[in-house]
Amino acid sequence: MSETNQSEGLLATAERLISHARSAGADQADALVVRRRSRSASVRNGQVENTESSESDAFSLRVFVGQKVATVHAGQNADEAALAARAVAMAQVSPEDPHACLADADMLASDWPDLDLFDPTEPPAEALIDAAKKAEAAALEVPGVSSSVGAGAGAGLFGMVLATSHDFSGAFERSGFSHSVSVIAGEGVKMERDYDFDSRVFYGDLDAPELIGRNAGERVVARVNPRKVKTGSNINVVFDPRVSRGLIGHLVSAINGASVARKTSFLKDMMDQQVAIPGLTLIDDPFIRRGPGSRPFDGEGVSMGALTMVEDGVLRQWYLTTAVARELGLTSNGRASRGGGVSPSSTNVIVSPGEQTREQLIASVGTGFYVTELIGQGVNAITGEYSRGASGFWIENGEISFPVSEVTIASNLKDMFKRMTLADDIDTKFSVAAPTIAVEGMTLAGD
Structure with a gap:
């Protein structure tokens, strides 16, 4: 059949x-x-x-x-x-x-x-x-x-x-x-x-x-014989796309209407306000052909195309189902998913690219930490506090220098989204398409 x-x-x-x-x-x-x-x-x-x-x-x-x-x-x-x-x-x-x-x-x-x-x-x-x-x-x-x-x-x-x-x-x-x-x-x-x-x-x-x-x-060969680095503040941290997708995922979670309705989002009062750097635009598009998060209609039968969730750093929409929209005094925007119940969710998330290549972004950092792996779940969705175990590579004189492990990076997501610099290496084969991202002013706990 x-x-x-x-x-x-x-x-x-x-x-x-x-x-x-x-x-x-x-x-x-x-x-x-x-x-x-x-x-x-x-x-x-x-x-x-x-x-x-x-x-x-x-x-x-x-x-x-x-x-x-x-x-x-x-x-x-x-x-x-x-x-x-x-x-x-x-x-x-x-x-x-x-x-x-x-x-x-x-x-x-x-x-x-x-x-x-x-x-x-x-x-x-x-x-x-x-x-x-x-x-x-x-x-x-x-x-x-x-x-x-x-x-x-x-x-x-x-x-x-x-x-x-x-x-x-x-x-x-x-x-x-x-x-x-x-x-x-x-x-x-x-x-x-x-x-x-x-x-x-x-x-x-x-x-x-x-x-x-x-x-x-x-x-894996590049990661052999990692070093520890000294504890410091005001560190430039560069997120490889493998981890920057998770960083953007925290933004996506924070603008989920269900979290807003429960008052468990650190962006719950920020509609139409600046939540990220000017130049960061986040599109959610379920209609991308062969897209990993594509769907012709949502879990309630609503079919709605691309939405601009964040425009030039300004929050424009929540992810909404019909019930969550009613609770917030709004109208569904076709982002219902079905699991154990009906809840808002993203589809294909695309972050606008920056103007620099990955290599140019790393060079512009000078000295800092290039993160390739994050450990633990140290993110507070209510306050935005961010603290994660990390490993990756030290950046010295604008170049990848040596592997680093067993450190912790920390900041607050509300600050991190406003201190970002985006590279141009968007890869749309993932449901969250995010580039290499540099974040200024983070704390690093090492030796």
Whole structure:
């Protein structure tokens, strides 16, 4: 059976669940089916460690009885009528939620763009094993690499089917493929580990496993024999894109409407105010073809394209669902995701590039710390206080000088976003596309 026919079958199931819910006494309802298919292989030292394959279709029915709401979950072959009756019974004894609702009918999508998100390629297990072996072999060939932690390759499918009691129905599928490898250099207590990976929507877009392996090997060898540096304040810290994506992720989290409504965001009172340097513009765009975070409609059936969340450093929007928007006196902007419930989320986040290359940015720093890895979760979402273990490289005379480990960097995100300098090396293959970023005036705790 084709994927299209299977989606149509799942959509029919979702619509039946809604019908059962209405018959059981629900005023409104929506039904979600999430389809997942995955296949993976892992190797270590040239030997296959594991091959896995999994399939699941998970059903979720959300019902409303007045302002009371309940959600039930089930797998395949569940008794649909009994599931709906249980959901309604749960809602009837639940407390009222003044903000619980479906998306407004006039915001529901009637059509949406073709985003080219599905690649029907199904690499066999042998091809996945071969790719993992090639990545590992290429890494081990790099002089100085002593052993392998392992390599892997995978292929998968994510599909979403959504139907609502006010006449929305839609489905989409997104494929995904990946290569990865992790290796060790050095010996004993001086061992260092690093990795590389690639993940794409289309199989043919993946970086070659040999390239991934070589990158991982070169990265780990460069980290051997790290030094400690002295504690200091007012340190220039440069974030490699592998960690700058997380830094921008803190900004994305801080402008999530759910956090604002709960008053757990350090930017909760900053709408239309300067929250970052002039020149930093943050776009959220779910309509990028083959984008890792792309989706034609959100978890409520709303289809809305690119949004400017931060414009020239000024905060312009929160990420919103219908319920969160109502709580804040606003209107949904189509950023609902579905997991255990309905919550706002980002799609493809793109930060405007700066005018300097990575090399020019590092040269302009003079002396500082180039961060390639962060450790721990030392970020306070309410106050913006930031303190993370870090490793990377010392910058001396505008050039990468020697590896550094076992230090801590600290500041406050509210200050960090206003002391940034952005490079121009945006890579849109990630759902958060952020460049190399330099931050002035951080504290470094070392020796």
